Amino acid sequence: MTTAARSVVSIKHLHAWYGESHILHGVDLEVRQGEVVTLLGRNGAGRTTTLRAIMGLTGARTGSIRIGDVESIELPPHRVARLGIGYCPEERGIFASLTAEENLLLPPVLNNVGTDANIRAMSIAEIYAMFPNLQERAHSPGTRLSGGEQQMLAVARILRTGAKLLLLDEISEGLAPVIVQKLADVILTLKRTGYTILLVEQNFRFAAPLADRFYVMENGRIVLEFEQAELPAQMQTLNELLGV
């Protein structure tokens, strides 16, 4: 990753609240074009809140979140999404009253993705080629799908929009190893295509081979940042921070 690569997400001094509780205490974070960046940390460290704050789904926010060239801290969630972001939440956000296919077709295709030549909205056929199970279950209610199928649906759903930046929250959580492997393959494919991905992961073994860079959070702050190459050297510190 060259330092000249364009910044896709640039977060500075981000504070975020849920009601009265102050969750993020000045997060600084950057994701550059084409990078896969993993946000590590214990439960409650603020990783999920960081993704939600980027989307505008927390309470009050202060600081700066730039998406490409646009300052988004004041924007409502739908305007943030239209900057070209696909968000896959920890709870997957599959709708029970919609069929699998209706879930897949729900997010509108984002038009203003523009500059990244390789990334365009995937067609339904391409999605089904990548996730054959989803085609078989197309007409089942969304939440009747197995956990793995729901996770694939949640990822597939944002690929159909043409979002160039993917925020993926704990996509490997609670899934069988074979499905976790499938998701890892999908992420590597997406990375080769040129997507920029910010992963939140508890499963260190899932995240370690995928990411170009790592951030570690604790108590609502970034406490450590390192690159893939520094991973072996950082294992000791990581063990202390994460208890892995």
Place this chain on the structure above:
Amino acid sequence: MNPFDIPLQALLGQLLIGLVNGSFYAMLSLGLAVIFGLLGIINFAHGALYMMGAFGAWILMDKFGIGYWYAIVIVPIAIGVLGIVIERLFLKHLYKLDPLYGLLLTFGLALIAEGIFRDRYGVSGQSYNVPESLQGATDLGFMILPNYRAWVVLASLGTCLGTWFVIERTRLGATLRAATENPHMVQAFGINVPIMVTLTYGAGAALAALAGVLAAPVIQVTPLMGSNIIIVVFAVVVIGGMGSILGSVLTGLALGLIEGLTRVVYPEASNIVVFVIMAIVLVLRPAGLFGKEA
């Protein structure tokens, strides 16, 4: 009275009136269900919007000589716009609060609307003529069917089915259902949920006004007609269960018919039969007949 002594004509006549009333219950409870689903607001102003729909038709005729077939288009649009204004001015501030606040606010709005119309037009009631093309009756052999009543039942069934189709079978409806489940998630996909909420309230208001226009020729147009019907409609919604579109439509029609039957068999009970059923349903199945158990 022995139920077997009832003349068939009287029975069918009352059932038809029941079906007409049921059509209004169905259209109004449908709007309430859609609004409650997406906004979480128990829209007590629904009766007032229905009343203004009927008055709208009457005022267009009385003041401007504009007839029924124009009114049935103009009035729902006008009341729909009024709904949009109400949502933008008042309701949007309440979504983070307990649903009780929405109920109180819309109740207040209903009282204001009722008071204004009462002051202006009194409570004695205005009559609105059946449009020329629907006057008269058709002899079906076993009963005489007034054309206008047949039109009311068909128009309201068509409206309810149309609304059901849009919600359950189209992309727009899928978005609406998804936003009812989890509005934040839908907004995070780039969909402008606040606008959708506003338009949904407008559509619900338009639906109530359409019911009002349909009702104008069959009832006395009075400022109190809204509060008279809304209590029954809330009972219908409780019986049917808040969540279900089709459930609220079927329950509305069924309770109209049951009311009509009761009027034949034991007229004294016809005004309370809906509430007796509501009490029984609340005891046996608190979430309503079609509602999902919490």
